[in-house]
Amino acid sequence: MINFNGQLLENNANFLNGANRGLRYGDALFETIRVVNNKIFFWEPHYLRLMASMRILRMDIPMNFTMEFLQQQIENTIENNELQDQAVRVRFTVFRENGGLYTPATNNVLYIIEAKKIENPFYVLNTQPYEVELFKDHYVNSGLLSTLKSNNKIVNVLAGIFAKENGYDNCLLVNEHKNVIEATNGNLFLVKGHTVKTPPITEGCLNGVLRKQLIDIIEKTEGLEITEAVISPFELQKADELFLTNVISGITSITKYRKKLYTNEVAKQLLGRLNAKARLI
Structure with missing residues (x-):
């Protein structure tokens, strides 16, 4: 399941189109987050970096974009993918709404949350040649x-x-x-x-x-x-x-x-x- 702006959709759902500003202009930010047994690693630094980055890119931060709200959205996404007891890679993407050319029609944003299982619940050192x-x-x-x-x-x-x-x-x-x-x-x-x-x-x-x-x-x-x-x-x-x-x-x-x-x-x-x-x- 994919969380699109608070709505849970099937992975194969068509919910974006060619007008998406992240696709057209790279007008998007993302956080890659590690979650283990429903516990978000380093959530506050992730959240603060996202907020600071949105300000730098002049994106309007919605009033409900609190740490608690976004954490709940991440947890809901993990739960609906039945990954609560797993190690999970979460990608949180935020992008400006459609409209405009280089200059956006609005600074309002939408977001996508994706969750994918990873193997190790703890950090391990790879012993293979690199x-x-x-x-x-x-x-x-x-x-x-x-x-x-x-x-x-x-x-x-x-x-x-x-x-x-x-x-x-x-x-x-x-x-x-x-x-x-x-x-x-x-x-x-x-x-x-x-x-x-x-x-x-x-x-x-x-x-x-x-x-x-x-x-x-x-x-x-x-x-x-x-x-x-x-x-x-x-x-x-x-x-x-x-x-x-x-x-x-x-x-x-x-x-x-x-x-x-x-x-x-x-x-x-x-x-x-x-x-x-x-x-x-």
């Missing part, structure tokens, strides 16, 4: 809009195609200054000695929910230091570890970039702390 390469065909601009989780993700799409065609598991994206900012589907962390580095939001990386959680965890972990700083491509092969984060998979360790092989000791340590924090929600 090789990445730089994607340099196109750049991500280091502006505020690049930090939003919007439907404008064509660079990520092309990078994903590049990775698939060339036998990589993922690609790392660069901005117009040729600094490394993130992967196609997650924020990037680099470990060198006892220092963990991640690009600042000003570089154009996604303002990731799990990125913030990891920064907080690292700040409280004895023996580790976190810094938000520019990462150049030359630093990648000098690092001890590279790992990616997103709210669905948690932490993904990169095992290889070009000729460099990486360990995953810090990622293992942080994964345990991340699971402990998620259980306390």
Whole structure:
């Protein structure tokens, strides 16, 4: 079942048309949310990011868009898909109503909630080889809009195609200054000695929910230091570890970039702390 603006519809229902502004202009935002046993992971940060992003895109926020209301809509969707006792990936998409060309006829919004079962109730570290390469065909601009989780993700799409065609598991994206900012589907962390580095939001990386959680965890972990700083491509092969984060998979360790092989000791340590924090929600 799909939740379309509060109405539950069958998955094959035709409820959108060619005038949809998310389709026509990418005039949409989305949140990808992890829910386990009907408990939403990091719901408040997701909600606050969505509200802030809607304001940046000048979307009118409905009066009923409270944390409690949207949580109830998510829970209703999960229940109607009979996934209350499962680990679930929820996608919450919000878009401006039909009308207008580039300039919208209205700033009113509609939303869609989708729910899909995922395998693991806890974050687990993938032990399989995971090789990445730089994607340099196109750049991500280091502006505020690049930090939003919007439907404008064509660079990520092309990078994903590049990775698939060339036998990589993922690609790392660069901005117009040729600094490394993130992967196609997650924020990037680099470990060198006892220092963990991640690009600042000003570089154009996604303002990731799990990125913030990891920064907080690292700040409280004895023996580790976190810094938000520019990462150049030359630093990648000098690092001890590279790992990616997103709210669905948690932490993904990169095992290889070009000729460099990486360990995953810090990622293992942080994964345990991340699971402990998620259980306390």
